[in-house]
Amino acid sequence: MTIPTTPSADPDALARAATVDGFKTAFRDHPAGVALISASTDRGDVGLTASSVASVAVDPPMLSFSVTRATGSAGGLLSAGTVVVHLLADHHLEVAKAFAKTGEPRFTPEQHWERLATGEPYLPSARAALRCRIVQTVPAGSSMLVIAEVLEVVPPGTDAPALVYQNRNFHRLESDPLG
Numbered sequence: 001m002t003i004p005t006t007p008s009a010d011p012d013a014l015a016r017a018a019t020v021d022g023f024k025t026a027f028r029d030h031p032a033g034v035a036l037i038s039a040s041t042d043r044g045d046v047g048l049t050a051s052s053v054a055s056v057a058v059d060p061p062m063l064s065f066s067v068t069r070a071t072g073s074a075g076g077l078l079s080a081g082t083v084v085v086h087l088l089a090d091h092h093l094e095v096a097k098a099f100a101k102t103g104e105p106r107f108t109p110e111q112h113w114e115r116l117a118t119g120e121p122y123l124p125s126a127r128a129a130l131r132c133r134i135v136q137t138v139p140a141g142s143s144m145l146v147i148a149e150v151l152e153v154v155p156p157g158t159d160a161p162a163l164v165y166q167n168r169n170f171h172r173l174e175s176d177p178l179g
Contacts, residue, residue: 035088131152
């Protein structure tokens with residue numbers, strides 16, 4: 001009788017897999033502000049929901065965000081000269097969900113989009129809107145890190161609580177300071 005044996009797993013591969021799983025878990029629990037990034041391209045308006053927006057520098061003002069692929073809406077953003085980064089409020093839940101899923105209706109009249117004088121799609125009810133010029137893209141693993149210079153800060157449309165993303169769900173960020 002032969003006893004089946006299981007091939008020994010590659011310890012380096014197991015360690016990498018454990019690190020990836022731990023990384024996902026750590027950031028799944030870490031809350032992040034929700035933004036919607038939009039642009040106008042030769043093929044039409046594009047946009048996506050992002051939780052990776054971060055401030056990079058003040059002089060000149062710069063921010064960053066990442067996209068997971070260079071196709072679809074992300075590819076459109078990467079090909080656009082300028083983008084608008086909208087920092088979303090809690091009442092933007094449905095628009096955030098629509099722009100997070102492929103094939104959902106976008107830029108509809110019910111979402112109340114307008115255009116900036118420069119032509120980009122603009123959500124006037126956002127907590128803030130930052131018109132930016134992409135200055136650099138950096139391949140980073142399976143994603144692309146985008147660094148953009150802020151050209152204009154459009155006055156905020158609302159001071160409603162911020163929309164945040166944590167543990168695969170959207171939440172309202174209440175404004176009760178701790179200290």
